[in-house]
Amino acid sequence: MSTSLRGGQAREDQLLSATLEVLREVGYNRLTVDAVVSRAHASKATVYRRWPSKSDLIVAAFMNATRDLPAERDTGALRGDLLGALEDLLDEMDRFGDVMMDLLGELGRNPELASTIRDGYIATRRQNLIGAFARAKDRGEIPADVDVQPLWDLAPAVIFFRRYNMGEEVDAEDVRVLVDDVVLPLAFRFSAG
Amino acid sequence: MSTSLRGGQAREDQLLSATLEVLREVGYNRLTVDAVVSRAHASKATVYRRWPSKSDLIVAAFMNATRDLPAERDTGALRGDLLGALEDLLDEMDRFGDVMMDLLGELGRNPELASTIRDGYIATRRQNLIGAFARAKDRGEIPADVDVQPLWDLAPAVIFFRRYNMGEEVDAEDVRVLVDDVVLPLAFRFSAG
Amino acid sequence: MSTSLRGGQAREDQLLSATLEVLREVGYNRLTVDAVVSRAHASKATVYRRWPSKSDLIVAAFMNATRDLPAERDTGALRGDLLGALEDLLDEMDRFGDVMMDLLGELGRNPELASTIRDGYIATRRQNLIGAFARAKDRGEIPADVDVQPLWDLAPAVIFFRRYNMGEEVDAEDVRVLVDDVVLPLAFRFSAG
Amino acid sequence: MSTSLRGGQAREDQLLSATLEVLREVGYNRLTVDAVVSRAHASKATVYRRWPSKSDLIVAAFMNATRDLPAERDTGALRGDLLGALEDLLDEMDRFGDVMMDLLGELGRNPELASTIRDGYIATRRQNLIGAFARAKDRGEIPADVDVQPLWDLAPAVIFFRRYNMGEEVDAEDVRVLVDDVVLPLAFRFSAG
DNA sequence: TCATAAGCGAGACGGTACGTCGTGTCTTACG
DNA sequence: CGTAAGACACGACGTACCGTCTCGCTTATGA
Numbered sequence: 044m045s046t047s048l049r050g051g052q053a054r055e056d057q058l059l060s061a062t063l064e065v066l067r068e069v070g071y072n073r074l075t076v077d078a079v080v081s082r083a084h085a086s087k088a089t090v091y092r093r094w095p096s097k098s099d100l101i102v103a104a105f106m107n108a109t110r111d112l113p114a115e116r117d118t119g120a121l122r123g124d125l126l127g128a129l130e131d132l133l134d135e136m137d138r139f140g141d142v143m144m145d146l147l148g149e150l151g152r153n154p155e156l157a158s159t160i161r162d163g164y165i166a167t168r169r170q171n172l173i174g175a176f177a178r179a180k181d182r183g184e185i186p187a188d189v190d191v192q193p194l195w196d197l198a199p200a201v202i203f204f205r206r207y208n209m210g211e212e213v214d215a216e217d218v219r220v221l222v223d224d225v226v227l228p229l230a231f232r233f234s235a236g
Numbered sequence: 237m238s239t240s241l242r243g244g245q246a247r248e249d250q251l252l253s254a255t256l257e258v259l260r261e262v263g264y265n266r267l268t269v270d271a272v273v274s275r276a277h278a279s280k281a282t283v284y285r286r287w288p289s290k291s292d293l294i295v296a297a298f299m300n301a302t303r304d305l306p307a308e309r310d311t312g313a314l315r316g317d318l319l320g321a322l323e324d325l326l327d328e329m330d331r332f333g334d335v336m337m338d339l340l341g342e343l344g345r346n347p348e349l350a351s352t353i354r355d356g357y358i359a360t361r362r363q364n365l366i367g368a369f370a371r372a373k374d375r376g377e378i379p380a381d382v383d384v385q386p387l388w389d390l391a392p393a394v395i396f397f398r399r400y401n402m403g404e405e406v407d408a409e410d411v412r413v414l415v416d417d418v419v420l421p422l423a424f425r426f427s428a429g
Numbered sequence: 430m431s432t433s434l435r436g437g438q439a440r441e442d443q444l445l446s447a448t449l450e451v452l453r454e455v456g457y458n459r460l461t462v463d464a465v466v467s468r469a470h471a472s473k474a475t476v477y478r479r480w481p482s483k484s485d486l487i488v489a490a491f492m493n494a495t496r497d498l499p500a501e502r503d504t505g506a507l508r509g510d511l512l513g514a515l516e517d518l519l520d521e522m523d524r525f526g527d528v529m530m531d532l533l534g535e536l537g538r539n540p541e542l543a544s545t546i547r548d549g550y551i552a553t554r555r556q557n558l559i560g561a562f563a564r565a566k567d568r569g570e571i572p573a574d575v576d577v578q579p580l581w582d583l584a585p586a587v588i589f590f591r592r593y594n595m596g597e598e599v600d601a602e603d604v605r606v607l608v609d610d611v612v613l614p615l616a617f618r619f620s621a622g
Numbered sequence: 623m624s625t626s627l628r629g630g631q632a633r634e635d636q637l638l639s640a641t642l643e644v645l646r647e648v649g650y651n652r653l654t655v656d657a658v659v660s661r662a663h664a665s666k667a668t669v670y671r672r673w674p675s676k677s678d679l680i681v682a683a684f685m686n687a688t689r690d691l692p693a694e695r696d697t698g699a700l701r702g703d704l705l706g707a708l709e710d711l712l713d714e715m716d717r718f719g720d721v722m723m724d725l726l727g728e729l730g731r732n733p734e735l736a737s738t739i740r741d742g743y744i745a746t747r748r749q750n751l752i753g754a755f756a757r758a759k760d761r762g763e764i765p766a767d768v769d770v771q772p773l774w775d776l777a778p779a780v781i782f783f784r785r786y787n788m789g790e791e792v793d794a795e796d797v798r799v800l801v802d803d804v805v806l807p808l809a810f811r812f813s814a815g
Numbered sequence: 816t817c818a819t820a821a822g823c824g825a826g827a828c829g830g831t832a833c834g835t836c837g838t839g840t841c842t843t844a845c846g
Numbered sequence: 847c848g849t850a851a852g853a854c855a856c857g858a859c860g861t862a863c864c865g866t867c868t869c870g871c872t873t874a875t876g877a
Contacts, residue, residue, distance in 0.1 A: 054849095070344075075837060086850040091839065141344060147401060148341015151334065152265050157403055165401065193417060196397060197390075203401060204393030208340065208358065210350055224386060229418060247828090268858060279829040284860065440854090458731050461832060472855045477834065527730060533787060534727015537720060538649050543789055551787065579803060583776075586783035590775060594726060594744065594782060596736055610772060615804060633823090654863060665824040670865065 058083050058090060062104035063142070071101060071145040098149065102156055105146055106163055109139060115171050121184050122227060124175035129198055129218045132168060136206060136213075144207050169195065176230070185230050198226055251276050251283060255297035256335075264294060264338035291342060295349050298335055299356055302328065308364050314377050315420060317368035322391055322411045325361060329399060329406075337400050362388060369423070378423050390419055444469050444476060448490035449528075457487060457531035484535060488542055491528055492549055495521065501557050507570050508613060510561035515584055515604045518554065522592060522599075530593050555581065562616070571616050583612055637662050637669060641683035642721070650680060650724040677728065677735050684725055685742055688718060694750050700763050701806060703754035708777055708797045711747060715785060715792075723786050748774065755809070764809050777805055 061083035065074050076097055080087050094100040113131035118124050136143065150157040176191040185191060198221050205211045254276035258267050269290050273280050287293040306324035311317050329336065343350040369384040378384060391414050398404045447469035451460050462483050466473050480486040499517035504510050522529065536543040562577040571577060584607050591597045640662035644653050655676050659666050673679040692710035697703055715722065729736040755770040764770060777800050784790045 076839085077837075080850090084850075086848095086852080087839080088841080088851095089849060092848090095839085097838070144344030145341075148338075148344055150403070151337030151341055151400065152263060161401075161403060190417075193413065196402075197394065197418070200397035200401075201390065201393045203397055204389060207344065208354075208393075208396060209389070210343070210354060220386065224383075225390070225422060228422065269860085270858075273829090277829080279827095279831095280860075281830090281862085282828060285827075288860090290859080456731060462834085463832075466855095470855080472853095472857090473834075474836080474856095475854060478853080481834090483833080530730025531727075534724075534730055536789070537723030537727055537786065538651050547787075547789060576803075579799065582783060582788075583780065583804070586779045586787075587776065589783055589787060590779035593730065594740075594779075595775075596729070596740060606772065610769075611776070611808060615807065655865085656863075659824090663824075665822095665826080666865080667825095667867080668823060671822085674865085676864070 054085075054089070055093060056107070058085060058093070058100075059104040059107045061085075062100055063108050066101060066104060066142055066145070070141065071149060074101065076100070098153055098156055102146070102159055105139070105142060106159070109135065109164060112167055113171065115174055117178065121175060121179035121230060122222060124178065125172070125198065125222050125226060126219065128168075128171040128175060129202070129222070130215060131171070132199065132202065133213065133215065133218065135168075136202075140206075147203075147207055169199070172196075172199070179230070186232055189230060189232065191230065194226055194230055197229075198222065201225075247278075247282070248286065249300070251278060251286070251293075252297040252300040254278075255293055256301050259294060259297060259335055259338075263334060264342075267294065269293065291346065291349065295339065295342070295352060298332065298339055299352070302332060302357060305360055306364065308367055310371065314368060314372035314423060315415060317371065318365070318391065318415050318419060319412065321361075321364040321368060322395070322415070323408060324364070325392065325395065326406065326408065326411065328361075329395075333399075340396075340400055362392070365389075365392070372423070379425060382423060382425065384423065387419055387422055390422075391415065394418075440471075440475070441479060442493070444471060444479070444486075445490040445493040447471075448486055449494050452487060452490060452528055452531075456527060457535075460487065462486070484539065484542065488532065488535075488545060491525065491532055492545070495525060495550060498553055499557065501560055503564065507561060507565035507616060508608060510564065511558070511584065511608050511612060512605065514554075514557040514561060515588070515608070516601060517557070518585065518588065519599065519601065519604065521554075522588075526592075533589075533593055555585070558582075558585070565616070572618060575616060575618065577616065580612055580615055583615075584608065587611075633664070633668070634672060635686070637664060637672070637679075638683040638686045640664075641679055642687055645680060645683060645721050645724070649720065650728060653680065655679070677732055681725070681735055681738055684718070684721060685738070688714065688743060691746055692750065694753055696757065700754060700758035700809060701801060703757065704751070704777065704801050704805060705798065707747075707750040707754060708781070708801070709794060710750070711778065711781065712792065712794065712797065714747075715781075719785075726782075726786055748778070751775075751778070758809070765811060768809060768811065770809065773805055773808055776808075777801065780804075 058079070062074075062079045065078050065082060069078075074097070076087060076090060079085075079100070080090055090100060094103055113128070113135070116124055116127035118127060146156075146160060150160060172195050176185070176194060179185045180187070180189075180191060198218070201221055202213050202218070205217075206213050251272070255267075255272045258271050258275060262271075267290070269280060269283060272278075272293070273283055283293060287296055306321070306328070309317060309320040311320060339349075339353060343353060365388050369378070369387065372378045373380070373382075373384065391411070394414055395406050395411070398410075399406050444465070448460075448465045451464050451468060455464075460483070462473060462476060465471075465486070466476055476486060480489055499514070499521070502510060502513035504513060532542075532546060536546060558581050562571070562580065565571045566573070566575075566577060584604070587607055588599050588604070591603075592599050637658070641653075641658045644657050644661060648657075653676070655666060655669060658664075658679070659669055669679060673682055692707070692714070695703060695706040697706060725735075725739060729739060751774050755764070755773060758764045759766070759768075759770060777797070780800055781792050781797070784792050784796075
């Protein structure tokens with residue numbers, strides 16, 4: 044019940060919120076620790092005591108904001124599960140789009156950051172998709188001899204590519220086409236197409 | 237035939253080469269304009285006269301190095317064309333991997349740079365794939381009612397995602413699986429699978 | 430009693446000392462802020478936080494070094510007072526000669542600097558001379574109807590002119606001649622010449 | 623009668639005029655060769671072919687503008703000669719005041735410039751004063767045993783000091799006082815005062 | 816009359832210093 | 847003790863200016 048602990052937690056949240064705000068406003072490159080510190084009425088020492096570098100701070104802010112996993116949905120059919128999980132992805136992209144783009148770009152420059160993001164963010168999101176395929180196979184929806192592993196990342200890959208590399212908008216209809224015309228036919232071997 | 241133009245060109249090339257060298261050695265973040273300038277026995281003014289900022293310089297160096305398009309291959313069959321084009325992509329990734337990763341990350345921060353890269357680099361590479369599908373359709377290899385557009389970026393998307401977002405190595409065998417198990421079945425509706 | 434203030438003061442003194450050293454070694458024109466900074470094991474920001482430009486820094490270094498006024502001498506006779514004050518001037522010229530020459534030249538280019546130097550340096554030195562004449566008049570050494578004001582700057586003017594405009598050396602004997610043959614005859618109306 | 627020579631001469635004058643204009647507008651420090659060149663619609667090579675450095679150019683411009691010596695006046699009396707010569711000095715100060723101040727300051731930084739200015743400018747002006755004293759002595763106006771050499775520079779020294787070091791205005795009345803109350807009494811040993 | 820050279824405007828260039836900014840460390844004083 | 851405030855060393859940035867250089871163009875003499 045110590046105030047200092049809760050205070051510490053609360054302070055941490057304030058710092059991360061301020062970081063996220065600044066991140067949204069000016070992007071990774073132009074974010075300065077001074078700006079964060081000034082917005083949070085904090086001191087640089089307070090920041091650096093917790094996160095040893097600017098990029099740690101930013102990653103922490105991102106991880107904190109995306110801490111809540113989208114709930115795993117079980118609609119009873121692969122199609123519904125996929126559409127649900129991918130819509131969650133789209134949602135998060137809408138809310139953290141530019142920040143994610145920023146961070147994705149940072150991955151190549153910062154291996155530590157990369158593994159944090161991959162293990163802490165991407166991997167957790169992927170679980171929902173892996174789960175969807177696993178349930179479909181358990182249900183017999185997918186033929187037993189189909190290797191689903193290559194299908195896991197198909198839809199996210201295309202969504203990421205279009206959005207982050209090609210700079211295109213991706214909406215629910217695009218996702219539906221992707222699921223119905225690409226992923227499901229491969230999963231079902233056209234038997235249900 | 238003017239020497240001045242070629243002289244200017246030559247200087248530019250030297251500067252871009254030096255930039256690329258430094259880029260390869262220390263990466264985007266630790267590249268300094270001073271290092272480039274010193275390697276090229278040039279002056280900062282000479283650099284900044286051409287490229288208004290460090291990132292412009294780096295992009296120019298990348299675009300210059302990847303100016304030469306991989307030749308379009310026509311093997312007479314979609315499979316061969318795809319494998320060829322994707323191997324070229326893999327090759328280029330091997331040669332410019334880290335730099336590309338760096339630049340990809342820059343896209344989200346710099347819209348101008350993004351369109352330069354997209355129009356000048358990605359779009360040109362995509363042409364080879366688009367061409368491969370078009371020829372296959374002309375030959376009747378692909379059923380007339382199959383919409384090939386969603387298939388263009390499928391393979392590159394997966395390759396980019398695995399390599400740049402997931403940090404995995406991608407080799408020729410992975411590409412072969414991708415083509416044989418994902419792209420071609422969709423293109424041929426399993427008829428030739 | 431705050432250590433921070435003294436600490437700040439101390440740092441300032443170190444910076445100004447380093448500045449003066451470099452100034453002595455290479456002169457105003459070839460002094461670089463980087464050299465100062467490197468000698469003081471300081472950072473450019475630390476310098477520029479205090480003095481907005483290189484010339485401000487140099488002036489501050491000069492003012493700091495000449496902060497200590499030469500003691501006012503009272504020998505009981507005008508001649509002794511004058512010779513004493515002028516010898517002090519010569520001394521200071523020997524110690525800060527080139528720097529003063531440098532700064533003198535800066536006066537015409539920088540009005541703010543000019544008033545700083547005039548009020549903070551020249552005016553304080555002149556006080557000793559003014560005092561000498563005042564005491565002489567009080568003692569009755571100088572006839573009551575002699576206007577001494579034109580005599581105040583006579584000797585310094587000649588010394589400055591010879592040294593800084595004509596580039597000649599000026600020594601104690603020159604000063605003696607100046608006092609005995611020019612200033613005193615005018616002050617005493619030749620009565621005591 | 624060659625056009626090239628006259629052209630060369632004319633071009634030289636244009637360059638020096640442009641230099642003087644810029645010098646008047648922004649002063650020695652902020653004058654840039656590029657600004658001069660641009661104003662004269664000339665090329666840097668054209669300037670540097672004639673004057674090897676910026677300061678040479680500026681000195682040349684000054685020397686060119688003050689090429690015309692004030693005529694030596696012979697009023698038949700020392701007082702008139704002195705007042706005449708000093709008024710000429712005041713005139714020139716009015717016309718080239720700031721530039722002279724600038725250059726004077728530069729003397730301490732640039733020995734070559736210093737001797738050029740001293741021999742080419744100051745020395746020539748001093749001739750008029752030296753001549754005035756010589757004629758007065760020849761005429762018997764000044765006692766034969768008076769050493770006039772210390773008197774030569776007395777008035778100019780005071781005028782320079784007041785104007786350039788103290789930043790005061792000096793007008794004809796000041797000069798008159800200087801002559802009547804300082805120089806002439808010393809020259810005449812008060813016999814004519 | 817023409818060509819060959821010399822001077823020129825334009826402006827790129829190497830170099831050097833400037834003054835600014837950001838990071839991560841560290842110190843001071845307060846609560 | 848943890849914190850706000852902010853100074854500090856380091857190092858890169860992008861700008862400005864100097865003095866050198868190269869480029870074509872124009873002009874002006876000498877074959």
